[in-house]
Amino acid sequence: MSVTRVIIRGCGSYLPENIVTNHDLAAKIDTTHEWIVGRTGIEARHIAADGELTSDLAFNAAQNALKDAGMAAEEIDLIVLATSTPDHTFPATATKVQARLGIHHGAAFDVQAVCSGFVYALSVAENLLKSGQHSKALVIGAEVFSRILDWEDRTTCVLFGDGAGAVVLETSEGEGTNDDRGILAAQLRSDGRYYDKLYVDGGPSTNQITGFLRMEGREVFRHAVGNISSIILSTVEQAGLEPSQIDWFVPHQANKRILEGTARKVGMSMDKIVITLDKHGNTSAASIPLALDVAYKDGRIKKGDLVLLEAMGGGFTWGAALIRW
Numbered sequence: 001m002s003v004t005r006v007i008i009r010g011c012g013s014y015l016p017e018n019i020v021t022n023h024d025l026a027a028k029i030d031t032t033h034e035w036i037v038g039r040t041g042i043e044a045r046h047i048a049a050d051g052e053l054t055s056d057l058a059f060n061a062a063q064n065a066l067k068d069a070g071m072a073a074e075e076i077d078l079i080v081l082a083t084s085t086p087d088h089t090f091p092a093t094a095t096k097v098q099a100r101l102g103i104h105h106g107a108a109f110d111v112q113a114v115c116s117g118f119v120y121a122l123s124v125a126e127n128l129l130k131s132g133q134h135s136k137a138l139v140i141g142a143e144v145f146s147r148i149l150d151w152e153d154r155t156t157c158v159l160f161g162d163g164a165g166a167v168v169l170e171t172s173e174g175e176g177t178n179d180d181r182g183i184l185a186a187q188l189r190s191d192g193r194y195y196d197k198l199y200v201d202g203g204p205s206t207n208q209i210t211g212f213l214r215m216e217g218r219e220v221f222r223h224a225v226g227n228i229s230s231i232i233l234s235t236v237e238q239a240g241l242e243p244s245q246i247d248w249f250v251p252h253q254a255n256k257r258i259l260e261g262t263a264r265k266v267g268m269s270m271d272k273i274v275i276t277l278d279k280h281g282n283t284s285a286a287s288i289p290l291a292l293d294v295a296y297k298d299g300r301i302k303k304g305d306l307v308l309l310e311a312m313g314g315g316f317t318w319g320a321a322l323i324r325w
């Protein structure tokens with residue numbers, strides 16, 4: 001039976017030039033390299049230059065993804081941009097990227113699911129392509145979290161970084177089996193009872209200011225391993241597969257200890273997990289496409305590999321997607 005699948009034709013990423021190490025932070029705030037690396041695995045992060053916006057990072061990542069796909073920008077008729085740090089409250093940053101790419105047709109909009117944003121955006125785009133409403137999509141995760149950090153709050157400011165990653169999607173006809181290339185399963189979840197465990201204390205309808213990120217880190221950590229493990233297992237099961245069959249696990253990059261706990265819980269080996277948080281920190285919606293691009297470009301992820309993406313973040317939101325590369 002022929003089934004329409006959505007495949008990844010290309011990917012790309014972009015990181016701001018400026019690298020800030022844990023030692024750089026320790027020179028300014030009450031922290032140490034040993035604490036940050038020991039509690040999280042993070043050693044450094046990239047920070048956007050003054051005047052460098054989320055749309056700039058997203059545009060560069062999109063161009064790199066289009067180049068990798070060998071596709072002209074005009075072929076794209078859908079842009080879904082996951083971000084919690086848009087250039088402006090509105091319009092969607094995706095429309096700015098659309099204009100810079102010279103695309104004047106189709107649709108462009110933002111998706112806001114914080115660190116789960118890329119998985120949400122991927123799933124939305126997959127369904128818009130599968131329905132036939134659009135034909136080729138750019139899905140981008142881009143963030144300038146450095147602008148919403150309270151640089152005097154050592155419990156949060158050491159964790160995050162800036163960056164962007166993008167993938168180009170198109171449809172392909174498959175046989176309806178797990179050997180098909182493309183997205184084989186995707187699941188999204190949220191539970192708004194935890195709204196105030198990880199949030200930004202500003203907003204247009206609340207206090208008309210941008211605000212700063214606030215997090216009860218221990219509380220987020222407590223839910224992370226359970227939520228992530230259960231969505232991995234149910235997504236893999238939806239496709240009729242087992243976690244042991246996954247070739248590469250490309251998670252949201254928040255904390256190495258969360259990844260170790262998840263790997264133990266679902267029975268996966270740590271060497272199948274792509275880890276970039278040491279160099280990138282937590283780049284929220286950008287972290288998965290950034291990690292994907294690293295592992296694809298260095299030759300780890302190859303055509304035919306089974307790749308699992310997962311994320312959890314503010315809301316709480318969480319989700320996973322299983323892809324035959």
Ligand code: UT7
Nearest residue numbers: 031032035039115154155158217218220221254255312313
């Ligand atoms: O991407 C969205 C999802 N976000 C996450 O997944 C983050 C989840 N949470 C975490 O990753 C961890 O909870 C953190 C890395 C944020 C914190 O690690 P923790 O092991 O939960 O530490 P803690 O918050 O329990 O703090 C332990 C101690 C505290 O001192 P006392 O009260 O024990 O004396 C903190 O004040 O570490 C102290 N501390 C620091 N010390 C040095 C907190 N931040 C720092 C710091 N440098 N930067």
